[in-house]
Each structure stands twice: as C-alpha cells, then as structure tokens.
Amino acid sequence: xxxxxxxxxxxxxxxxxxxxxxxxxxxxxxxxxxxxxxxxxxxxxxxxxxxxxxxxxxxxxxxxxxxxxxxxxxxxxxxxxxxxxxxxxxxxxxxxxxxxxxxxxxxxxxxxxxxxxxxxxxxxxxxxxxxxxxxxxxxxxxxxxxxxxxxxxxxxxxxxxxxxxxxxxxxxxxxxxxxxxxxxxxxxxxxxxxxxxxxxxxxxxxxxxxxxxxxxxxxxxxxxxxxxxxxxxxxxxxxxxxxxxxxxxxxxxxxxxxxxxxxxxxxxxxxxxxxxxxxxxxxxxxxx
Numbered sequence: 001x002x003x004x005x006x007x008x009x010x011x012x013x014x015x016x017x018x019x020x021x022x023x024x025x026x027x028x029x030x031x032x033x034x035x036x037x038x039x040x041x042x043x044x045x046x047x048x049x050x051x052x053x054x055x056x057x058x059x060x061x062x063x064x065x066x067x068x069x070x071x072x073x074x075x076x077x078x079x080x081x082x083x084x085x086x087x088x089x090x091x092x093x094x095x096x097x098x099x100x101x102x103x104x105x106x107x108x109x110x111x112x113x114x115x116x117x118x119x120x121x122x123x124x125x126x127x128x129x130x131x132x133x134x135x136x137x138x139x140x141x142x143x144x145x146x147x148x149x150x151x152x153x154x155x156x157x158x159x160x161x162x163x164x165x166x167x168x169x170x171x172x173x174x175x176x177x178x179x180x181x182x183x184x185x186x187x188x189x190x191x192x193x194x195x196x197x198x199x200x201x202x203x204x205x206x207x208x209x210x211x212x213x214x215x216x217x218x219x220x221x222x223x224x225x226x227x228x229x230x231x232x233x234x235x236x237x238x239x240x241x242x243x244x245x246x247x248x249x250x251x252x253x254x255x256x257x258x259x260x261x262x263x264x265x266x267x268x269x270x271x272x273x274x275x276x277x278x279x280x281x282x283x284x285x286x287x288x
Contacts, residue, residue, distance in 0.1 A: 016242065023235035040236040050237065053221040060132060060217060061200040064139035069193045071140070072147025080155040097142035098149070106209030109138045113210060130212030138210045139200045146199060147192035154188025187256060194252050198245070
C-alpha cells in the first residue's frame with residue numbers, strides 16, 4: 001500500500017515539481033537545464049503586458065466572486081426554503097452553465113454581448129464595449145451555478161427547526177438569516193466563493209470570447225504566449241499562479257480552523273438562545 005500510494009502521489013505531483021525546477025533553468029528551452037537563474041522571474045516582473053493581465057484577472061475574479069456568492073446564496077435559499085411557480089424550471093436552468101461545454105458558453109456570451117451592447121447603447125445611451133465589464137458579467141453568469149450548488153448542499157444538511165425557533169422568538173427574517181442561517185452555511189458559502197474565485201482565475205475559453213482590447217486576463221495571455229513560442233517564463237508564471245492557489249487554500253483552511261475553534265462559544269442572538277432545539281410540548285425550556 002505504501003508503494004502504491006507513493007506511485008499515485010508521484011503521478012500527481014511530479015509534474016508540479018518539474019515545473020518549479022525548470023522555472024529556474026538558464027536555458028531558453030523549456031525542458032533543458034541550463035544552470036540556476038532568476039532571470040525568468042525578473043523578465044516576468046518587468047513584462048508590462050503580463051502584469052497588466054494579472055491586474056485584469058484579479059479585478060475580474062474579485063468582482064465576479066463577490067457577485068456570484070451573493071446571487072448564488074440567494075438562489076440556493078430560494079430553491080431550498082421556498083416553493084414558488086417555476087421553481088423546477090429555475091432549478092434546471094441553474095445547472096446549465098455546469099453542464100454545457102465552455103466553448104458553447106463562450107459563443108452564447110459572444111452573441112449575447114454583440115446584440116446586447118447595441119440594445120444598451122440605444123436605450124440607455126451608454127457607450128458599452130467589450131472589455132473588463134463583459135468578462136466580469138460572463139464570469140458571474142457561470143460562477144453563480146457553482147456557488148448555488150455548494151451552498152444548497154450545505155442548506156440541505158441544516159436543521160430547519162433552528163430557523164423556526166428563531167422566528168418563534170420574534171426574530172425577523174433578516175435576524176434569522178444573520179444569526180442562525182448564515183453561521184450554519186458559512187463553510188458552504190466560503191467554499192463556493194473559493195471555487196468561484198478559482199474558476200474565474202483559471203478560465204480561458206469564455207474569457208477569450210468576451211474579452212476586448214486592453215482587457216486580457218492572465219490565462220488568455222499565457223495561452224497566446226504558448227502559441228507564439230514557449231520559454232521558461234511560462235514556467236515562472238505557472239509557479240506564481242500555483243503559489244497563489246496555495247495561499248488561497250491555506251487562507252481557507254485557516255478561516256475554517258478559526259471558525260471551528262470558536263464554534264464552541266455560543267453566539268448571542270437577540271430574543272433568546274437559538275442554539276437549543278425548540279420545545280415540543282413540555283416546559284423544560286419554556287413555552288413562547
């Protein structure tokens with residue numbers, strides 16, 4: 001079992017180790033060692049187009065993550081806690097961005113913005129062009145579905161009697177969500193946000209269809225570099241993206257650990273203790 005585990009881990013992590021090692025190679029060929037050097041990282045730092053693409057990627061990813069977390073959480077609450085006309089249709093449409101291929105999604109976004117920009121210009125008089133705005137909107141469109149699925153899975157495992165107890169203790173819907181529902185589903189919301197951030201930073205196909213002049217994300221720029229000719233600078237860029245992913249994962253684990261250590265302390269809720277189950281028929285906890 002130990003040998004088998006070693007082979008599996010080597011299969012998964014050996015390419016990452018090779019990528020990191022050859023990012024310090026002095027040879028211009030990617031797969032050939034030419035001595036240790038930091039020149040490719042200096043070239044990466046001094047490349048204005050590359051640093052600009054990183055700025056665009058971070059800007060798009062942060063806005064898309066915040067918007068998709070808010071809208072995805074609201075859609076998950078609507079589907080899991082309420083019954084309304086068209087619920088099944090809305091549920092089915094919410095899964096489409098997860099199921100359909102990225103190329104199809106990119107073409108749909110391209111056609112939509114090509115027609116929608118003219119409509120917005122004619123109705124609102126706003127000069128809207130393809131760029132950061134269209135990339136951000138397209139990322140929000142497919143990230144909402146992933147966030148909603150993760151949050152909804154967390155909601156399905158939550159005891160709805162806690163929310164009923166909050167409303168029995170005269171809490172409003174906002175207080176119930178803030179003090180009861182949100183702390184329970186917070187790991188799902190954080191996980192969905194991290195997933196949306198990762199998907200937005202890694203997207204190539206949809207971003208390439210919806211990008212415009214002066215608005216090139218980092219994955220699209222790296223893909224264009226590969227088509228022109230691969231140098232070890234690609235390795236340095238990949239290493240930086242890999243380290244950024246590790247930082248995100250470490251931050252997620254740290255937040256989860258802090259939350260787990262602080263979960264033993266009951267939170268003060270206006271109107272009463274909502275951490276206890278509501279009384280069914282006795283007077284041990286007091287009738288409302």
